[in-house]
Amino acid sequence: MRAVIQRVKNASVTISEEIVGQIDQGFMILLGIHEEDTQEDVDYLVKKISKLRVFEDENGKLNLSIDAVHGSILSISQFTLYADTKKGNRPSFIKAARPQTAIPLYDAFNQGLSQQGIPVVTGEFGADMQISLVNDGPVTIIYDTREEHK
Numbered sequence: 041m042r043a044v045i046q047r048v049k050n051a052s053v054t055i056s057e058e059i060v061g062q063i064d065q066g067f068m069i070l071l072g073i074h075e076e077d078t079q080e081d082v083d084y085l086v087k088k089i090s091k092l093r094v095f096e097d098e099n100g101k102l103n104l105s106i107d108a109v110h111g112s113i114l115s116i117s118q119f120t121l122y123a124d125t126k127k128g129n130r131p132s133f134i135k136a137a138r139p140q141t142a143i144p145l146y147d148a149f150n151q152g153l154s155q156q157g158i159p160v161v162t163g164e165f166g167a168d169m170q171i172s173l174v175n176d177g178p179v180t181i182i183y184d185t186r187e188e189h190k
Contacts, residue, residue: 041081041145042072042121045181047094050164051114051173053163066111068173072121074186081185082145084151089113094179102179112159116171117146139166145186149189 045067052062067089074081095104095111106113119142123131127188137145143165154160 041074041085041091041149041181041185042129043089043183044070044118044121045089045092045183046173047176048114049174051171053114053116053161054170054172055164055167061114061163063112063114063159063161065109065176066106066113066158066190068116068171070116070118070121071146071149072118073142074122074136075137075141077137077141077145077185079145079148082148082152084185084188085149085183086156088156088183090153090156092181094181106158107141109157112161113153114171114173115146115150115153115159115161116141116163116169117165126156 048066048068050062050064052059054060090107091105091160093105094102095106095109097103119133119136122136123133124135125131146165150160150162
């Protein structure tokens with residue numbers, strides 16, 4: 041799994057000109073799911089993200105987790121994070137998980153974060169979505185479970 045986490049002041053997702061999810065302070069997460077990902081990858085990311093300390097404390101240090109600042113998460117599934125751009129000019133997405141694999145893992149990821157007490161809102165898997173956000177910092181962190189814990 042690849043997760044791009046952006047610390048935001050606010051973020052929203054719109055589908056067909058209707059806002060379907062919005063948050064104030066927290067994380068906007070783009071999540072790509074690899075064809076070989078499993079629940080182990082979900083569990084790893086949930087643990088890392090829920091404990092990630094990138095919010096400022098009273099001394100201006102990045103020392104607080106999303107829970108400590110009562111933040112929320114906007115979670116967006118994004119298969120293009122597994123684009124293979126080595127050949128030609130048109131990316132291949134062959135390593136991205138197909139919906140029958142990706143949807144249950146995406147749902148488990150969101151549920152796992154919710155079970156940590158973090159409010160989670162989502163877009164719609166496979167929909168054409170427009171994302172708006174105010175990046176805070178900017179602070180952007182990338183996790184890739186294929187490189188980190190295997």
